[in-house]
Amino acid sequence: MYQQYGKPSAPLLLQKKSFIEENSKHLNNQRNIAAVYIQQPIRENCKNCNHVLMEKNDFIKDRIAYKICSNCSHLNGANEDTNEFCETAYSNDDGKNYAENYDSENIESYNYRVASIYVPKVEFLITSLRSDNVDPYKLEFLDFGAGSGYFVKALDSVGLKNVFGTEVSKVQVSLGNKMIGRDALRIHNLQDTAEALSKTSANVVSMIGVLEHLQDPRGAIRAIQKNDNIKYFFISVPLFSLSVYIEIISKNRFHRQLHGTHTHLYTEASIEYLAKEFQFDIISQWWFGTDMVDLYRNIYIDLEETGGSDSLRSHYLSMMKSILDAMQLEIDKKHYSSEVHVLFKKCAI
Numbered sequence: 001m002y003q004q005y006g007k008p009s010a011p012l013l014l015q016k017k018s019f020i021e022e023n024s025k026h027l028n029n030q031r032n033i034a035a036v037y038i039q040q041p042i043r044e045n046c047k048n049c050n051h052v053l054m055e056k057n058d059f060i061k062d063r064i065a066y067k068i069c070s071n072c073s074h075l076n077g078a079n080e081d082t083n084e085f086c087e088t089a090y091s092n093d094d095g096k097n098y099a100e101n102y103d104s105e106n107i108e109s110y111n112y113r114v115a116s117i118y119v120p121k122v123e124f125l126i127t128s129l130r131s132d133n134v135d136p137y138k139l140e141f142l143d144f145g146a147g148s149g150y151f152v153k154a155l156d157s158v159g160l161k162n163v164f165g166t167e168v169s170k171v172q173v174s175l176g177n178k179m180i181g182r183d184a185l186r187i188h189n190l191q192d193t194a195e196a197l198s199k200t201s202a203n204v205v206s207m208i209g210v211l212e213h214l215q216d217p218r219g220a221i222r223a224i225q226k227n228d229n230i231k232y233f234f235i236s237v238p239l240f241s242l243s244v245y246i247e248i249i250s251k252n253r254f255h256r257q258l259h260g261t262h263t264h265l266y267t268e269a270s271i272e273y274l275a276k277e278f279q280f281d282i283i284s285q286w287w288f289g290t291d292m293v294d295l296y297r298n299i300y301i302d303l304e305e306t307g308g309s310d311s312l313r314s315h316y317l318s319m320m321k322s323i324l325d326a327m328q329l330e331i332d333k334k335h336y337s338s339e340v341h342v343l344f345k346k347c348a349i
Helices: 010-015 023-037 083-099 107-131 150-157 170-180 190-199 217-226 242-248 268-277 291-305 310-333
Strands: 002-005 059-061 064-068 075-077 141-144 163-167 185-187 204-208 232-238 280-288 339-346
Touching: 002 107, 002 310, 010 107, 023 083, 059 242, 083 190, 107 150, 107 170, 107 204, 107 232, 107 280, 107 339, 141 150, 141 190, 150 163, 150 170, 163 170, 170 185, 190 217, 242 291, 268 280, 268 339, 280 310, 291 310
Parallel strands: 002 280, 141 163, 141 204, 163 185, 204 232
Antiparallel strands: 059 064, 064 075, 232 339, 280 339
8 A cells, every 4th residue: 555644834824825814704613513513303323334333432522522432433523414414514695605615816826736735636646547557538527525726736737638627616617617727626525425426438537525514425435436437536534633622721712633424434443444344445536634733723713812922932833843743743653643544446346
């Protein structure tokens, strides 16, 4: 298996400055979504393996209860992702509210995000496919849940020709097609996830930060498994990591890792369970995270709110920025990072 570890934090710090500067705004949005989520019926089965969950909660964070699956170790929010919740979170107002988290102000910032965040993902995918003795330039790609098309444009940028995306938000599809320069993105309904995946002619299906948002991830994976056109499945998913523990003790901070629309989190074991159940081989993994960025962010906001001087904050910034990546890399190497990219291949039967 091909494995890769770590990535620079500088692009994320630059593009997510609002997480520090507008903590209250993001916190309010998070709690508005959480208020809807906790009104939904209790979740009885694990989102990953479908095993019956224990009645007892493992912890409560920002009013939401969570349970660790005793079968696959997946972390589950205690409530269901109902139609009402998903419509509220993702597609009401054509997805305008959710799209605010991902919108780019102009073509320059859009292209910077593509180059700094998404092109490295594409490079990892290409390297992974080649490690499996496949020519990626002979394959068809579908980015499912493509958002504003960042990953699609990144695939385009390296010369891949047969690339498309599909997305539920009309706002993001419109923006993405404008930025990409062609009608690469199409709209699908939330209820049509399995059907869209079962009918695609793509050989590689990617879900970059998407699988954890699906109402029925098992149904989506089953549709991929049954579609003979699809040979590879590429995901980026959030993990049950140190960031969650940082959030547990940071009550009035925006929780980036485990919040309103992240109702469950993967673990290394739950990903391995998924692969075994649905008969996938794991071709490659890229472990990296923002756990140390989350720690850095929360302490910085604390320093501001408690009246720390400019000199104190300057010293803190200088110290943390010089060690952030090195600290995070050690976490990544132990597979405890807040995110992982995985390329699955269907097992030969």
